[in-house]
Amino acid sequence: MSDQLANLTKEGDVSIITLDDGKANxxxxxxxxxxxxxxxxxxxDTGSLLITGRTGMFSGGFDLKIMSSGDLNEINKMVKVGFSLLARIYSYPRPVVCACSxxxxxxxxxxxxxxDYRFGADGPxxxxKSQSQSFQRDS
Known part of the structure; x- marks a missing residue:
């Protein structure tokens, strides 16, 4: 596996981003x-963007090691860049398709x-589930 956590390939006018960190993405x-x-x-200006993961794992969400570390600066940074990425995908000027692998x-x-469009396999x-996690700071 390379140092890349995701990679970009192109098929015709479709740009494909594949998430694959070898674990939970x-x-x-x-x-x-x-x-x-x-x-x-x-x-x-042309084509579409397809985002997928490797077979069996699209993404496990935020990095729980950081989320449970107690380091509020790192947690805030991760949450801000994560939701900035979502805003970027939501406002992308071409169609965005997520193939939930x-x-x-x-x-x-x-x-x-x-x-804009999402497809998924049966089973996953x-x-x-954030509500079921205990991410509240102790008083």
Whole structure:
């Protein structure tokens, strides 16, 4: 596997971003920066953008190691860049398609919602489970 957490390929006028960190495809700051750079490479005036993950895993959402670290600066940074990425996908000037290749949890599910079209396979879990996590700061 390369140092890239996601890669860009092109088939005709379709730019394809594939998420593959070898694990849960979490939206860490480095994954988000990688995707942002790939979106910069995709043509904005023709074609469409397809976002997918590897077989069995679209994305597990935010990086839970960072989320549970207690480092509020890192958590805030990750959340801001994550939701900035969603805004960028939502406002992309060409059609955005998410091909949900597997589980899509939390931010992964939000990415599906921000795309113009979304497709998924039977079986994988898609959901927003933040309420069931204990991310509240102790008093």
């Amino acid at each position: 979490v939206f860490s700051p480095s994954m988000t920066a990688n995707i942002d750079a790939l979106i910069d490479e995709a043509p904005r 597997g589980h899509a949890i939390a931010l992964g599910a939000f990415m599906l919602l921000c795309s 879990i898609t959901g927003i």
